[in-house]
Structures are given as structure tokens and as C-alpha cells.
Amino acid sequence: MPNKKRSRETEAPVKRTKKSKLLADELGWKEVAMPDRLDDVEGFFGLEEIEGIDVVADEAGKLQFKSVDKSKKAKKTKVPPAPPKPADDDTEAEDDEEEWGGIIDTEAESTEEEAATKPIAAKPQSEKKKKQKKDAKAKDKKVQQQAAKSNPFETLLEDRLDDSDEDVDLPEWETLDLSFPTLRALAKLKFASPTAIQSAAIPKILAGHDLIGKASTGSGKTLAFGIPILETYLKSSAAAVEVINTDASKNKIEKLPIALVLSPTRELAKQLSDHLMAVAAFVPDFKVVTLTGGLSLQKQQRLLDQGVDVIVATPGRLWEVVSEGIGWIDKLKRGLRFLVVDEADRLLQEGHYKEVEDTLNLLQREEYESGAEDDGSGSEDGDMDAAEFKKKNKPKKKKAPAPKRQTLVFSATFHQGLQQRLAAKGKKSWPKNGTGGDLLDNKESMEYLLKKLNFREESPQFVDANPAGQMATNLREGIIECGAMEKDLYLYYLLLRYPCRTLVFTNSISSVKRLTPFLSQLQLPANSLHSNMIQKARLRSLERFSSPSSPNSILIATDVAARGLDIKGVEMIVHYHLPRTADMYVHRSGRTARSDARGISILLCAPEEVMGVRRLVSKVHEGDNAKSTGKYAMKSFSVDRKLVDRLKRRATLSKKIADSTVEKAKKNKEDDWLKTAADELGVEYDSEEFNSLKVGKKGQRGKQKREKAASASKDDIEAWKAELKALLKQKINSGFSERYLTSGIVNIASALMNGEAMHDNIIGVEKKSVIDEVTW
Numbered sequence: 001m002p003n004k005k006r007s008r009e010t011e012a013p014v015k016r017t018k019k020s021k022l023l024a025d026e027l028g029w030k031e032v033a034m035p036d037r038l039d040d041v042e043g044f045f046g047l048e049e050i051e052g053i054d055v056v057a058d059e060a061g062k063l064q065f066k067s068v069d070k071s072k073k074a075k076k077t078k079v080p081p082a083p084p085k086p087a088d089d090d091t092e093a094e095d096d097e098e099e100w101g102g103i104i105d106t107e108a109e110s111t112e113e114e115a116a117t118k119p120i121a122a123k124p125q126s127e128k129k130k131k132q133k134k135d136a137k138a139k140d141k142k143v144q145q146q147a148a149k150s151n152p153f154e155t156l157l158e159d160r161l162d163d164s165d166e167d168v169d170l171p172e173w174e175t176l177d178l179s180f181p182t183l184r185a186l187a188k189l190k191f192a193s194p195t196a197i198q199s200a201a202i203p204k205i206l207a208g209h210d211l212i213g214k215a216s217t218g219s220g221k222t223l224a225f226g227i228p229i230l231e232t233y234l235k236s237s238a239a240a241v242e243v244i245n246t247d248a249s250k251n252k253i254e255k256l257p258i259a260l261v262l263s264p265t266r267e268l269a270k271q272l273s274d275h276l277m278a279v280a281a282f283v284p285d286f287k288v289v290t291l292t293g294g295l296s297l298q299k300q301q302r303l304l305d306q307g308v309d310v311i312v313a314t315p316g317r318l319w320e321v322v323s324e325g326i327g328w329i330d331k332l333k334r335g336l337r338f339l340v341v342d343e344a345d346r347l348l349q350e351g352h353y354k355e356v357e358d359t360l361n362l363l364q365r366e367e368y369e370s371g372a373e374d375d376g377s378g379s380e381d382g383d384m385d386a387a388e389f390k391k392k393n394k395p396k397k398k399k400a401p402a403p404k405r406q407t408l409v410f411s412a413t414f415h416q417g418l419q420q421r422l423a424a425k426g427k428k429s430w431p432k433n434g435t436g437g438d439l440l441d442n443k444e445s446m447e448y449l450l451k452k453l454n455f456r457e458e459s460p461q462f463v464d465a466n467p468a469g470q471m472a473t474n475l476r477e478g479i480i481e482c483g484a485m486e487k488d489l490y491l492y493y494l495l496l497r498y499p500c501r502t503l504v505f506t507n508s509i510s511s512v513k514r515l516t517p518f519l520s521q522l523q524l525p526a527n528s529l530h531s532n533m534i535q536k537a538r539l540r541s542l543e544r545f546s547s548p549s550s551p552n553s554i555l556i557a558t559d560v561a562a563r564g565l566d567i568k569g570v571e572m573i574v575h576y577h578l579p580r581t582a583d584m585y586v587h588r589s590g591r592t593a594r595s596d597a598r599g600i601s602i603l604l605c606a607p608e609e610v611m612g613v614r615r616l617v618s619k620v621h622e623g624d625n626a627k628s629t630g631k632y633a634m635k636s637f638s639v640d641r642k643l644v645d646r647l648k649r650r651a652t653l654s655k656k657i658a659d660s661t662v663e664k665a666k667k668n669k670e671d672d673w674l675k676t677a678a679d680e681l682g683v684e685y686d687s688e689e690f691n692s693l694k695v696g697k698k699g700q701r702g703k704q705k706r707e708k709a710a711s712a713s714k715d716d717i718e719a720w721k722a723e724l725k726a727l728l729k730q731k732i733n734s735g736f737s738e739r740y741l742t743s744g745i746v747n748i749a750s751a752l753m754n755g756e757a758m759h760d761n762i763i764g765v766e767k768k769s770v771i772d773e774v775t776w
């Protein structure tokens with residue numbers, strides 16, 4: 001039956017005849033657009049609708065159609081205004097509008113797990129809570145504004161209209177023959193010269209080649225593909241304007257996306273979009289849309305429908321948006337001039353590859369079916385059976401010219417484990433014997449990518465901008481050997497001794513959840529990032545971590561932060577857990593020493609891990625020019641063991657407090673869940689009895705430990721907290737900085753009271769840069 005509801009906005013023409021009763025075929029049916037991908041299309045090939053028609057039955061009960069007076073109909077079908085929503089019932093609206101609008105509250109970050117356990121209906125907030133939220137909002141807004149000030153991209157966007165006559169003098173970029181708007185943006189960004197990958201890749205891409213680009217972390221790969229995309233956009237929009245000027249009949253151009261950039265993580269996608277917008281700061285119509293999970297799907301669809309030049313997306317969300325949208329597959333096929341696969345080795349890895357493959361299949365450039373075209377041969381025979389009708393109306397195949405789409409692939413690494421994983425030979429873990437996780441050489445990477453990606457050219461251009469080494473030139477690496485159970489203590493030592501913006505990598509979400517309160521108890525500004533956090537909390541953590549107002553901030557993260565993130569001022573990377581593969585080591589370490597900056601990467605290693613790690617790191621450095629004379633020997637990072645000893649009690653107390661809080665929260669959650677389950681089953685719930693049944697011998701020890709932590713009494717915790725507080729007030733004298741100790745510049749007690757205590761003033765040793773600790 002025609003669906004009146006769906007066509008409220010459009011008025012379908014009705015073929016009017018003299019008689020008021022009409023036959024079905026006399027009606028002005030209008031085709032309804034269908035989502036590009038239907039899950040089950042068997043026996044279904046189209047939908048049409050009609051409006052302004054009443055269905056009436058004659059005396060014999062036969063249905064007939066009757067045209068309805070439009071004005072009356074309009075009255076009849078007028079949609080009543082939606083009833084006002086109760087003030088606290090904003091769940092639906094929120095879902096629709098959910099987008100990142102900066103820091104909005106400072107409530108303890110909640111995970112998706114936690115969110116799921118919250119009651120669905122929002123409770124009315126108390127005045128006090130509202131006020132707290134308001135204050136927190138204002139505070140976070142301030143932090144956000146400060147963060148924005150430090151973001152060169154934002155400043156650039158603010159400046160762009162101020163000085164349109166400004167001269168651009170960038171001789172080093174001259175050979176690339178770039179447009180004025182691009183050069184202006186580069187000048188504003190203070191990028192005086194192109195980086196090696198930019199010099200090598202930009203001319204090749206502009207010449208129309210497919211390209212595989214390999215260059216070390218932080219070496220400017222984003223603009224190596226971003227600039228050619230912008231230049232192509234500028235040329236094609238200039239050509240479009242010419243067409244309009246010379247051909248009066250074409251007064252409207254359809255805006256089609258010219259580039260699709262795939263990113264493995266949400267945060268990287270956002271960063272890539274910002275970066276592209278920054279270089280396009282003087283091209284006002286250039287529009288980049290980011291499609292990532294965790295934020296409103298509808299909002300992203302709306303943005304796309306408003307017209308877009310570049311789409312930056314994570315594969316899962318792209319697939320969702322495009323396949324559920326209408327006409328997007330066709331638009332992508334017709335419009336795309338560039339497909340960029342950033343962090344290609346990650347995106348093509350097992351687990352991610354399926355969605356990328358689906359996307360690639362969608363974009364196949366062979367002949368494609370454009371869908372049914374109305375050729376005016378609609379059915380006139382009401383008795384025609386479905387099969388016959390379907391045959392007659394079969395969508396016509398239409399040949400489309402192959403689009404000139406270039407495929408651009410970028411990464412700092414291409415490693416062998418990738419191929420093995422794709423061949424489903426099982427996961428490679430960090431090798432004890434130092435043989436796995438090897439990085440692919442150029443020939444192997446090329447073969448691999450050729451197999452996986454549908455390049456336009458038979459041999460895409462391969463650019464390796466840093467053949468001499470995998471790691472950034474200004475990066476120093478070190479190793480600290482410590483007992484497996486002492487990693488918390490050594491981490492605390494490093495963060496306290498060398499206050500600077502630090503990223504700490506762990507291999508599990510639970511470690512992130514444990515280490516964050518552990519460090520917070522020790523008054524270190526720790527934030528967390530892992531994939532179980534809701535998207536807003538993820539972005540909020542990153543904002544806090546990168547805020548200029550907290551130059552010594554710490555981010556405890558899983559490998560979700562390992563690739564691509566470009567955060568200014570990160571000086572130290574700590575591998576709390578060893579990276580699982582060599583490429584992960586390269587990417588994690590690459591979050592520091594970016595562009596011209598210096599940085600250090602430190603591995604915390606248990607004695608049994610040291611040999612394997614040393615071997616693997618020397619593999620990563622194989623081929624380094626400077627070190628090719630012999631095997632690269634990873635340096636031990638010098639540690640003041642005396643100071644470590646003096647920090648032990650603090651670390652022990654903080655660990656106890658953090659563990660008991662985490663375990664208590666877990667236990668409460670588990671108890672709640674079990675109680676509900678028991679209620680539903682109508683049985684008595686006894687947590688101890690239940691636990692004794694649940695755990696086998698194997699997990700007994702860990703379980704006992706956890707139970708012990710969870711069973712700490714409130715008084716125990718309070719006592720630990722008081723002891724820790726007292727300890728934190730005391731300076732710790734490691735013996736080598738008497739000048740600082742006796743100077744009395746910092747009044748620790750009042751600093752603590754005012755919330756100003758930072759790790760560089762609660763330790764009684766001189767602040768020292770971690771980077772200066774190693775020889776350069």
C-alpha cells in the first residue's frame with residue numbers, strides 16, 4: 001500500500017481524469033529512494049508511493065481510489081505538534097544530537113559498562129548537583145579555551161580573514177608549485193619547508209600516481225596526502241566555475257566528495273580532519289566531515305547530506321553511514337578522486353580488514369549497476385505476475401566511465417605479522433626469542449599491499465622517506481629493568497623525577513583503570529584512554545592531556561592511542577607493559593619526538609623479558625645508517641635506586657588504596673548483578689557461597705588477592721590515605737640536591753592545601769628534563 005507517512009514533504013503529481021474514481025495505474029506513483037544496501041532483497045526490488053488519494057470500497061466491496069481535495073487533505077494530515085517532552089526525558093534528543101562539543105563536565109569518567117548499569121530514566125537533579133555541574137562546566141570551558149589557544153590549527157582559522165593581502169615567502173615550497181591559498185596556510189602554520197615525505201610524495205600524487213608512502217612517525221605524512229587533495233579540489237572547483245560561466249544551462253554543480261580517508265581510530269580521524277581543515281584555512285568552501293563511532297549517526301548523515309569534499313572515517317562507521325544512507329555509494333563512486341588508507345598496516349590487519357574490504361568492494365571501479373532508471377515502461381497490465389513484472393522492469397545496467405581515483409597508502413611500518421594474521425595463522429605475541437614481529441622490507445610491503453588493495457596502476461609508486469631507519473631521529477630509547485611487581489613503583493619514580501607530558505602504554509583496559517587512581521592518589525595529573533570509555537570521555541581525556549595549562553599531564557592508555565596521535569609537547573613515553581609487536585613499539589614511541597621535537601621512550605622490563613626485548617629493538621634498528629656498524633644496543637636508563645627506595649612506602653599505600661577501591665566497585669557491581677539474577681530466579685543470594693562454587697583452583701590466588709583488596713575496611717582505607725597524605729607532604733631527599741632542599745622556595749603544605757602541589761614541588765630534588773638525562 002502507498003505509504004502516506006513517508007512522503008509528507010513531497011507532493012506527488014496525480015494523473016487526474018474526469019471521473020473521480022481512479023484505477024491504480026492512473027495514479028502518479030513516485031519512486032521511494034531505498035537505502036543503498038538492503039540486508040535481504042530477495043523478491044523485493046522497489047517501492048513507490050502516492051499522496052492525495054483516498055481508498056474507498058464500492059458497494060461490492062471492491063477497492064477504488066479517489067483523488068482528494070488538496071486543501072482538505074492538508075488540513076486532515078496536518079501533523080500535530082509533538083507534545084512537550086518532560087524536562088528530564090531527553091534521551092532521544094541527546095542521542096540524535098550527540099556530538100563532541102568540548103569539555104562539558106568533570107564528573108568521573110564513566111565507561112560504557114558503567115553507563116549500561118545506570119538506570120535508563122534520568123532522575124531529577126538536586127540543586128546542589130546542578131550547581132556542581134555548572135561550576136565544573138565553567139572550569140572545563142576554561143581548560144578547553146586554553147587548549148584551543150595552543151592549537152595552531154584553531155588560531156589559524158581565527159586569523160584567516162584578517163590579512164588577505166599578506167605576502168607569502170616560502171622558497172623551499174616553490175618547486176612543488178602549490179596554489180596561493182595552500183601556501184598561505186603553510187606560512188601561517190610556520191611550516192617553512194616540506195618534510196622529506198612531503199617533498200617526495202606530493203609531486204607524484206599531483207602527477208596522478210597511486211602511491212605507497214612510508215616515513216617515520218611524526219614526519220608529516222598527513223599533509224603529504226592532504227596537500228594534493230586540496231590542490232586537486234582547488235583545480236576542479238576552478239574548472240567547475242568555468243563550466244558554469246560558459247554553459248548557461250548548467251547553473252548548479254553537484255557537490256561530490258573528492259577524497260575518502262580511512263583511519264583506524266576515532267581520535268586519529270578527528271585529528272586528520274583538523275589537520276586537513278588547517279591547510280585549507282584559506283579555502284572557505286572546503287568541507288571535511290568526520291565519520292566515527294561513538295557519536296551521533298544521524299548528525300553525521302545530516303552533515304554529509306549538506307555537501308562534503310573530504311570524508312575522514314573509521315571503517316565501521318563509514319560502512320554504517322554509507323550503506324544505510326541513500327545514494328552515497330553512487331556519489332562516492334562518481335566523485336572520489338582519492339582513496340587514502342592511513343596507518344595502512346593497521347587497517348588491513350585482521351579484525352579491521354573485513355570492513356575495509358567491504359568498503360573497497362563498494363568502491364570497485366568496474367562497470368556498475370546504477371539502479372533502476374525510469375524509462376517510462378511502467379506496468380499497464382494489472383494482471384501481470386510478479387516474475388514477469390520484475391523481468392520487464394529489471395534495472396538497466398549502465399556503464400560508467402572508470403573514475404580517476406588514486407589510491408594512497410601511508411604508514412610508518414609494514415610488518416610481517418600482518419600477513420600471518422591475515423592468513424589466520426594465529427596471533428603473534430611479543431617474541432621471547434626475538435624472531436617474530438619483524439618489519440616488512442619495502443619489497444614485501446609492496447607485494448602485500450598490491451594483493452590487498454585495488455590500485456589503479458599496476459605498479460604504484462613506492463616512496464620510503466626514511467630508508468635509513470624506522471624511528472624518529474630525535475628519539476632516544478632506554479630500558480629500565482625492574483621486578484615484575486615493581487613496575488608501579490618505577491613508573492611513579494619516573495613520573496615524579498621527570499615531570500613532563502608523558503604517555504604511559506599498557507596492554508589492558510583493566511591496567512589503565514587501576515593505574516589512573518594509583519597515580520591520582522599520588523597527586524599526579526593522570527588521565528585515561530581506552531576503548532571501553534564513552535567517546536565524549538575519550539575526547540575529554542585527550543583535551544586534558546594536551547591542555548597547555550597542564551604541561552606535566554599524564555595519559556595512561558591502551559594501544560588505542562598508539563598510532564597517529566599528534567599531541568604537542570609529549571616528551572616521554574613509558575611502556576608499562578611491553579608492546580606486543582615491533583610495529584607497535586615504533587608507533588607508541590612515535591607519539592614523542594615528532595617533527596623537530598625531542599623525546600624519550602622507556603621500556604619497563606621484568607628480568608625475564610629483557611633479552612627478547614633487546615633483540616627485538618635491535619631488529620627495529622637494523623638498517624639504521626648511524627648504527628649499521630654493529631647491533632643496536634638499547635641503553636639502560638639510569639635510575640636513582642636510593643630515591644626509588646624512598647618512594648616505596650608511598651607507592652605501596654597508593655596501590656592498596658587504588659586496588660581496594662577498584663575491587664570494591666567491581667564487587668559491588670557483580671553483587672548487584674547476581675542479586676538481580678537471583679531475584680529473578682527466585683533463589684536466595686549468598687555471595688560467599690556463590691563465589692566458592694565459581695572459582696577453580698587455578699584462579700584461586702588471584703582471586704584471594706582481589707578479595708583481600710575488596711575486603712579492606714573503610715577505616716583501613718582512611719588510615720592508608722592519612723599516612724599517604726602525610727608522606728606526600730614530606731620532601732624526599734635523594735641526597736644530590738641540597739641547594740633545592742634548603743632553599744625553602746616551595747611551601748609544600750600550603751601548596752597542597754591550595755591544590756597546587758605538582759610532582760615537581762613535592763619531591764625534594766631539582767627538576768630535571770628526562771631528555772637531558774641521556775646523551776644526544
Ligand SMILES: Nc1ncnc2c1ncn2[C@@H]1O[C@H](COP(=O)(O)OP(=O)(O)OP(=O)(O)O)[C@@H](O)[C@H]1O
Pocket residue numbers: 190191192193194195198215216217218219220221222223411412563564565566590591594595
Ligand atoms: N612541513 C612541515 N614542517 C613542520 N612541521 C610539519 C610539516 N608538516 C607537518 N608538520 C607537523 O608535524 C607533525 C606530525 O605530522 P603528522 O601527524 O602528519 O605525522 P605522521 O607522519 O602522520 O605521524 P604518524 O606516523 O605518527 O601518524 C604535526 O604536528 C604537523 O603539524
